Amino acid sequence: MLYPQARTEVADADVDAGAGVRDLAAERLADREAALAETIRIDVAHVADLDADGVHVRLYRPEEDTPVLLYVHGGGWVFHDLDTHDAFCRYLANATGWSLLAVGYRLAPEHPYPAPLDDVATALTWLRAHGDELEVDTTLVAGIGDSSGANLIAGLCVRDPGALAYQVLVYPVLDALADTESRRTESVAENGFVAADIDWYWDQYVPSAQVRAEPEVSPLRAVDVSGLPPALVITAEHDLLRDEGEAYAARLADAGVSTVAWRALGMTHGFWRRPWEFDASRSAVRLVAGTLRDLAASLRD
Structure with a gap:
């Protein structure tokens, strides 16, 4: 059953429904304008747009x-950028007390795989090289992504298991070839996210069917996940990506990777970055904040 907030709000903040011929430039502009019109924008001590070796990034630093x-x-x-996620990144930086480096990676279909993943890797390398001048502590860097962003974080960890100390994957898309119960049954009309949409997104990101089973594209298909960083995997009950996220969490745990899986009951895809609307989003952020606090403490001990 959908939680009342999910029934009364347009829960999907991460995908734009509908496949076929589309005016991507107009849709991207509409997304950005809608995000910039948001009145909720929390102050962060330091926010700066920067160039990370050709990748547009935005640093949120609540303190040095x-x-x-x-x-x-x-x-x-395909969609969204640093501006569409700005309000949430401000919220997350303040809630966790960690600095955030948000990555404005190149978008498909103009820049298909591996360009988006390469940009994330480039941004991380740049971050580690410039930590002192950015006044952040790069001895502890964790990765966090939602939906396709979680795919890129997971893909980065598969490409380089030592890249990050921790990975937070929020309703991740992890298998281009997934055939799961949630893919078949959780196409939710209320938020317009149906199976045809995710198929269309995969077509834009990885046009070559032969590449889609590659582990850094579909991390759930990685043969060995035992060396990957510990993980927190957050899923939504009424999300067609639910099962692949939870299957990945189970695989990590079975391989001996410290993993926590948390399902937001009654929620649909997209609830995560709307904490001013969804109780479950605020709870998820508190879970992330507590997890990061424990991670930092464990590395200090």
């Missing part, structure tokens, strides 16, 4: 010398 979250936004690899 904090650990860093590498934040990768969702949008099906």
